[in-house]
Amino acid sequence: MKKSVKFASTAIAVALSGIWMAPLQAQLPENLRDYALAAQRDKGDVIAPMFNGWIANEDGSTTYVFGFANKNALEIVDIPLGPNNFLEPAQFDGVQPTHFPTYSRGGFVGLQERGVFAVTVPQEMKDTPVVWNLTHAGHTYAIPGHAIHSSYEMSRAPAAFGSLNPAIRFEASGPEATDREGIYASRLTAAVGKPVTLSALIQDRGERDEYELEQDTFALGTEWIMHQGPGNVSFDVAKVTGRERGAAGGESGAASTNGWTEVTTTATFTAPGDYVVRLRVDNFEAPDSQFDNQCCWSNAYVPVTVTP
Amino acid sequence: MRKTRIAGLLPMMAILPTLAGAAEPVTHDITYAREVSRIIQDNCQGCHQPGQIGPMSFLTYEEVRPWAPLIAMKVQQREMPPYQYDAHVGVQELRDDWRMEQADIDTIVKWVETGAPMGDPADLPEPVKYPAIGEWRLADELGQPDHVIKSAAWDVPANGQDLWWEPEVDANINESRCIKAVETLPSKAAHGSTHHANSHFLVKNEAGEWVDDIRLSEFAFGKLGEKVPAGACRKVPVDSKVKWSIHYYPDGNFVADDQVSVGIWYYDEEDEFDEAAAYPQDLRLYALQGGGDYLIPPHGKLMTQGFHSFDHPVRIDSFQPHLHLRGVAMSIESFDPRTGRREILSQISNWNAGWNHSHTYEDGFQPLLPAGATIILTSWFDNSADNPRNPDPAQWVGAGQRTTDEMSHAWIAVTHLDEEGYEELLVERKDREAGAVASVGE
Numbered sequence: 001m002k003k004s005v006k007f008a009s010t011a012i013a014v015a016l017s018g019i020w021m022a023p024l025q026a027q028l029p030e031n032l033r034d035y036a037l038a039a040q041r042d043k044g045d046v047i048a049p050m051f052n053g054w055i056a057n058e059d060g061s062t063t064y065v066f067g068f069a070n071k072n073a074l075e076i077v078d079i080p081l082g083p084n085n086f087l088e089p090a091q092f093d094g095v096q097p098t099h100f101p102t103y104s105r106g107g108f109v110g111l112q113e114r115g116v117f118a119v120t121v122p123q124e125m126k127d128t129p130v131v132w133n134l135t136h137a138g139h140t141y142a143i144p145g146h147a148i149h150s151s152y153e154m155s156r157a158p159a160a161f162g163s164l165n166p167a168i169r170f171e172a173s174g175p176e177a178t179d180r181e182g183i184y185a186s187r188l189t190a191a192v193g194k195p196v197t198l199s200a201l202i203q204d205r206g207e208r209d210e211y212e213l214e215q216d217t218f219a220l221g222t223e224w225i226m227h228q229g230p231g232n233v234s235f236d237v238a239k240v241t242g243r244e245r246g247a248a249g250g251e252s253g254a255a256s257t258n259g260w261t262e263v264t265t266t267a268t269f270t271a272p273g274d275y276v277v278r279l280r281v282d283n284f285e286a287p288d289s290q291f292d293n294q295c296c297w298s299n300a301y302v303p304v305t306v307t308p
Numbered sequence: 309m310r311k312t313r314i315a316g317l318l319p320m321m322a323i324l325p326t327l328a329g330a331a332e333p334v335t336h337d338i339t340y341a342r343e344v345s346r347i348i349q350d351n352c353q354g355c356h357q358p359g360q361i362g363p364m365s366f367l368t369y370e371e372v373r374p375w376a377p378l379i380a381m382k383v384q385q386r387e388m389p390p391y392q393y394d395a396h397v398g399v400q401e402l403r404d405d406w407r408m409e410q411a412d413i414d415t416i417v418k419w420v421e422t423g424a425p426m427g428d429p430a431d432l433p434e435p436v437k438y439p440a441i442g443e444w445r446l447a448d449e450l451g452q453p454d455h456v457i458k459s460a461a462w463d464v465p466a467n468g469q470d471l472w473w474e475p476e477v478d479a480n481i482n483e484s485r486c487i488k489a490v491e492t493l494p495s496k497a498a499h500g501s502t503h504h505a506n507s508h509f510l511v512k513n514e515a516g517e518w519v520d521d522i523r524l525s526e527f528a529f530g531k532l533g534e535k536v537p538a539g540a541c542r543k544v545p546v547d548s549k550v551k552w553s554i555h556y557y558p559d560g561n562f563v564a565d566d567q568v569s570v571g572i573w574y575y576d577e578e579d580e581f582d583e584a585a586a587y588p589q590d591l592r593l594y595a596l597q598g599g600g601d602y603l604i605p606p607h608g609k610l611m612t613q614g615f616h617s618f619d620h621p622v623r624i625d626s627f628q629p630h631l632h633l634r635g636v637a638m639s640i641e642s643f644d645p646r647t648g649r650r651e652i653l654s655q656i657s658n659w660n661a662g663w664n665h666s667h668t669y670e671d672g673f674q675p676l677l678p679a680g681a682t683i684i685l686t687s688w689f690d691n692s693a694d695n696p697r698n699p700d701p702a703q704w705v706g707a708g709q710r711t712t713d714e715m716s717h718a719w720i721a722v723t724h725l726d727e728e729g730y731e732e733l734l735v736e737r738k739d740r741e742a743g744a745v746a747s748v749g750e
Contacts, residue, residue, distance in 0.1 A: 029657040032637050032688050035611040038602035048704040069603050110600025110707040149699040151712040155469045293709035
């Protein structure tokens with residue numbers, strides 16, 4: 001009896017909703033129905049592994065660039081390396097982030113953190129996609145990095161006004177990073193709750209001679225970002241924009257012409273274990289450089305072992 | 309090409325079926341010479357001729373005949389002419405409306421079904437003279453522009469990633485005048501690689517710093533010029549610069565020292581234009597979902613929305629969706645809080661990123677919104693393999709500047725009214741509708 005009452009009331013409700021909905025449905029073509037409306041949740045939503053594009057290198061190898069987007073408005077998510085966070089083929093696994101902050105930068109920049117890491121596959125593997133598998137909130141995404149479409153092609157060539165990716169070194173005469181793949185510093189050690197100093201040398205790069213610009217070099221922006229690790233890390237100075245660095249003097253374009261600028265911060269960790277901190281260096285003050293058009297910044301990574 | 313139709317009731321309710329103006333279907337044997345050639349002239353040859361962007365020429369029967377079945381299919385599906393705008397809902401009175409009349413579509417289909425015959429060559433119309441690529445599209449109607457501003461020269465590479473060239477150039481404007489029309493013109497050589505070219509004015513503030521002023525023009529693939537409607541003034545600032553934002557997407561051709569041009573036609577004495585009585589008009593970007601706070605899942609679909617309200621009455625003069633490769637549709641609605649009524653003003657349910665049309669409402673048919681009303685923008689994205697323009701359905705897609713990223717905004721020209729002007733326009737429309745009803749009744 002109860003069942004039939006429920007069925008009858010459901011049928012009436014469906015019929016009524018049909019009456020109410022009919023005018024709207026009549027206006028909306030069938031091909032535009034069954035679309036979810038974009039709306040952020042505070043928590044419980046997925047982490048999107050994102051393939052940003054591919055670069056054909058001169059030696060025949062191919063570089064695949066990845067980023068991510070945390071769809072949540074508030075929930076910061078950590079997904080350790082392992083069955084819920086791995087790259088295939090396995091030889092490339094381990095360079096991806098485990099820490100996924102939320103971002104809301106506005107405009108076309110939006111929710112994405114771009115160019116977080118990159119892997120380079122040798123020429124003989126150029127037809128093998130590099131797949132980032134990421135599981136969270138009940139969903140698994142297997143996102144391929146592959147060079148199947150020119151619209152995803154990227155370049156290391158100068159941008160419209162000659163900007164190149166900035167350079168990063170950990171030692172004055174050491175190797176340097178000028179790309180998303182980055183370089184790794186020598187491993188540091190630290191104790192839980194005890195600040196440890198992180199530092200790097202940075203330099204603006206560009207081929208700007210042929211352009212009529214007000215300055216030849218630009219103050220660089222920097223951001224220290226937790227990349228991997230079992231706990232949390234806090235920085236005394238996490239982010240300095242190029243505008244802030246330029247305004248502060250001493251590190252502005254004119255003052256550091258073709259010179260290297262040392263950037264430092266202290267990092268304090270909350271739990272023991274192995275961490276990786278990423279340093280992103282950008283030249284977004286240059287007129288041809290923007291985060292949302294994939295130019296220009298470089299990465300460098302600092303491994304830190306934290307003891308109890 | 310669609311002819312102007314007799315008005316329905318209020319423009320925001322213009323969902324009545326067509327009353328008149330459509331071409332009559334023919335009942336005798338259809339030939340190329342007598343009927344189809346004229347339809348092709350009116351609807352296809354502007355692009356389908358040597359040197360133009362159509363991939364094949366349709367100037368003669370010999371050129372058209374091999375493509376006849378494909379033409380029939382494309383016009384039936386309303387993929388060609390490339391003017392995507394829903395006919396069943398929203399304001400239907402548009403300027404420069406490329407949509408074909410259904411009777412013309414039926415004529416082409418019938419012609420193809422009966423073997424696509426040539427007929428008597430004596431029935432052929434005179435050839436039409438068209439402006440060449442690199443020439444102003446509005447020149448036929450308005451003559452050469454009164455003022456031309458060019459971007460700084462730049463070499464466009466043949467291949468590689470998307471590039472953004474954002475030079476600032478002197479506007480060389482000495483007198484503040486009202487714009488009658490504006491057109492952005494890519495060079496002939498870079499016609500295929502100029503993805504978009506936006507321009508806005510820079511003026512000096514009190515501190516002597518150059519700051520953003522009003523938008524001059526917006527251009528994307530396939531867009532014509534833009535005419536400012538009657539009663540509105542979009543004014544150019546003196547002693548200003550123009551900042552360009554040009555997005556090149558290399559198409560295989562190297563172009564040295566490329567320059568994009570923007571042409572301005574001003575109102576002059578012949579136009580009977582009363583600047584003192586005109587209301588200010590602007591062209592602005594209206595973002596959905598904050599412009600970038602959305603992510604389209606791999607093999608999935610998503611809808612975004614944006615809401616914008618005004619504290620004064622406005623007239624919506626034009627509406628131009630801007631999406632990228634996963635975008636498939638956009639609509640604009642109005643919401644009147646006084647009545648709680650939502651109404652679709654325009655809907656494009658088969659969006660094509662290759663054709664960015666500014667849908668300009670005919671004078672007298674622009675939607676009028678009272679103070680406090682809201683426009684609701686909705687866009688639809690299809691990241692599945694069903695979307696033929698999708699370069700890679702396996703990827704998450706978010707907002708960004710590159711062609712393969714997405715955008716979700718509309719360019720809307722708005723005339724900002726006061727209560728008096730709003731009421732005057734309402735009365736004009738009511739009078740016209742009363743006249744139309746009386747005319748039909750007679």
